[in-house]
Amino acid sequence: MRKKWLFIIATIFTLVVIIFSLRPEKFIIVIDAGHGGADPGTTSSSGIHEKEINLSIAKKIAASLAKANYKVIMLRNDDSEISLQSRYEQANALNADFFISVHANAIENQPHIEGIQVLYYPDNEANNEQLAKVMLEQLLTTTKAQNKGVVARPDLAVLRGTTMKSLLIETGFLTNEQETKRLLQTTYQQKIADAVTQSLNRYANDGWLAKTKN
Numbered sequence: 001m002r003k004k005w006l007f008i009i010a011t012i013f014t015l016v017v018i019i020f021s022l023r024p025e026k027f028i029i030v031i032d033a034g035h036g037g038a039d040p041g042t043t044s045s046s047g048i049h050e051k052e053i054n055l056s057i058a059k060k061i062a063a064s065l066a067k068a069n070y071k072v073i074m075l076r077n078d079d080s081e082i083s084l085q086s087r088y089e090q091a092n093a094l095n096a097d098f099f100i101s102v103h104a105n106a107i108e109n110q111p112h113i114e115g116i117q118v119l120y121y122p123d124n125e126a127n128n129e130q131l132a133k134v135m136l137e138q139l140l141t142t143t144k145a146q147n148k149g150v151v152a153r154p155d156l157a158v159l160r161g162t163t164m165k166s167l168l169i170e171t172g173f174l175t176n177e178q179e180t181k182r183l184l185q186t187t188y189q190q191k192i193a194d195a196v197t198q199s200l201n202r203y204a205n206d207g208w209l210a211k212t213k214n
C-alpha cells in the first residue's frame with residue numbers, strides 16, 4: 001500500500017517537472033534602448049546623456065521580462081550605434097511579438113515640464129492606442145510620475161517600420177532636473193521595468209500578443 005502511494009507521488013512529481021520544463025517562453029519581445037555611440041540623444045543640464053539612461057532602463061526591462069518567462073532580445077547591450085532602419089529590420093527578422101523602444105524626453109526652455117509619455121503608431125486595424133494607454137496607466141500607477149499622455153506618431157521610423165505591435169516610452173524629461181535625478185535611481189528604473197512587465201502580462205492575458213501583425 002505504501003509503495004503504491006510512493007509510486008503515485010513520484011509519478012505526479014515527474015509529470016510536474018516535465019510540464020514545467022516544456023513550458024514555452026511566452027512571447028518574443030525586442031527591447032530597443034534609444035540612441036547610442038556617437039548619438040547621445042538629449043542631454044540634461046547636469047550632463048547626463050539620454051543614451052545612458054535609456055540603456056540602463058532597457059536592461060532592467062529586459063531582466064524583468066525574462067524573469068516573467070518572455071524571450072527578450074536587446075538591440076544594444078552597450079554603447080554601440082545602430083541605425084533606425086537596422087533597429088526595425090532586426091526586430092522584423094526576429095519575428096518578434098512586441099517591440100519596446102526606450103527613450104527620454106526634452107523640451108527647450110520649459111524646465112518645469114515632467115512626466116511619462118507613450119508613443120504609438122496610429123493604425124485603426126491594430127489596437128495600438130489601447131496598448132499605449134494600458135502601458136501608460138501602469139507606468140503612472142507604479143512610478144507616480146506626471147501624465148504626459150499617449151501620442152500618435154506616424155512619423156517615427158521604429159514604430160512605422162516594425163511589423164509587430166510596438167510602443168515607444170518617453171520615460172521622463174531630462175530638461176527637468178528633479179525628474180532626471182529620479183530617472184537615475186535604480187529603484188525608479190525598476191518601477192518602470194515592473195510596469196512594462198505588468199502591461200505585457202495584461203496584453204498576453206487579453207490575447208493582444210497573438211500573432212496578428214499591425
Ligand SMILES: [Zn+2]
Pocket residue numbers: 034035041042050103104
Ligand atoms: Zn530619444
